[in-house]
Amino acid sequence: MPTPAYDAQIKYGTEASQFGELRLPAGKGKFPVVVVVHGGCWLSAYNLQYMSHVSEALRKAGYATWNIEFRRVGETGGGWPGTFQDVAAGTDYLRELAKKYPLDLDRVAVIGHSAGGHLALWLAARTNLKQSSPLYSADPLPINGVVTLAGITDLKTYSEAEGSCNSAVEKLIGGSATQFPERYAEASPIELLPLQTPVRLVQGAKDPIVPVSQAESFATKAGNSAEVILLDQAGHFELVAPQSEGWPKIKKALDKLLN
Template sequence: MKHALVVLALLAASPALAQRMRPADVDKLPSSTPTLTEAYGPAPAQIGDLRLPAGPGPHPVVIVIHGGCWWKGFATRQNTAALASRLTEKGFATWNIEYRQAGETGPDGKYTGDPGAGWPGTFKDWAAATDHLRDLAKRYPLDLTRVAVTGHSAGAHAALWVASRAKLPKDSEIASPDPLKIGAVVAIDGPGDPGAEIETFEKGCGVPAGTAMFGGTPAEQPQRWAEGSPQKQLPFGFKSGLVSASLFLSPTATAKWVTEARLGKDRSSALILGGTGHFEVIAPGSPVWSQVEAFLVEQLKVDK
């Protein structure tokens, strides 16, 4: 296939199947009770759920980041609770995080997002939640030499950004002085280079998500969009996996990521799923879940 893309699965496309699940359907899926729900910052949205697998540990850890167009009211960490629960069953400790989400100012002058969301606040939330694992590891059996991250939709971009942030310029507004080391990342149907995909992304979201998140368009804020683009930080020095259901991560964009990652000597693989919806890929029990789960479990393993 073009771009030397490794395709682990390719299902025949069927429009009748697309988008049969909605966010609320995924929210209602069974999930396990977290071992701990804890704040990683002072804002109400700066919170996460830690789930521990059976056994004494120390356990490999997966940070899980929900989507929702970075937009307040679209999704919460409940949307990835079933995903986190299933990964915990597979032997990973999971840290399913919430974060501040943007919005817009209406005609009445009221802002609909979380205070401080967007640039740089939301990025700093993802960073702070990740680095909070150091504190959690003092109290729970977590193996910080085996930390991976995954996310869905806009959370896929967040996961890739968390994986890439060690490559940021030290003077960046969203850089961290000592970022926790990440060893693997999987993006589930979300953009690695949001600036290149912003028209498709905002059309799918139905809101000006990019402008709200970055404080302007790519033309207006080129440095912000560059620093917020994980793809522009390649190579990472560890493996990346991508799951495409074609809504917010097209096969073409997937191929471009894998090609660029491999040119930088990173290992990168993809799971291309046609004929499925954007939410089936994070829904245990869906027709495609067994393939997604197998891909996640393999790709999220961190090499020692």
């Protein structure tokens, strides 16, 4: 399946991976905006391209989409703290885009898959960071809601399990939770609760990469701000396939956050 075209590829920084793809619906706007954050275990081997079909489906549904790239583990500046700083800067750059494009910054949501689901949650949680943190932003763009698709919510717990993506957590953070407890506290969404932003955690019951417990434990601790949407027949990648049976539930969750 060919990659859907975007309206503009725009740099939000000077590094090669600091850019995003903007897609705009038909019409004059202003359009609600969905920031799209790709997964791939935070590794440079994976990029934003596979989220282009999600971005296009949301564009057709009336949302402007901003599919962001960022420095990842394996490239200069990726990992701690650059990956987080880039995702934050890319999201906040919507303020600049809104000067040129018809974007409604009063209606902004973030959707992320897998490791990108972790980063999507972190974007909502970063308002709880202390000013002394290297991940701190003085004026984060307000977010109306987050939809995670098989999102990793607890870096410490996830890193302790077996799996190739699990082992990437220490590469992202620079070491283990024992070595860098303060980094895990600033990077792991479950440690940055409570959130002021509503969260919908979409999870495939048959996911072999991110267990359902990641969503359930976060929702239990977050309380009323979070809801788990369990797709009984889905694995890991069906969640980013707009033709899948579960996609209408994902879109419905997003619609409720922005409309």
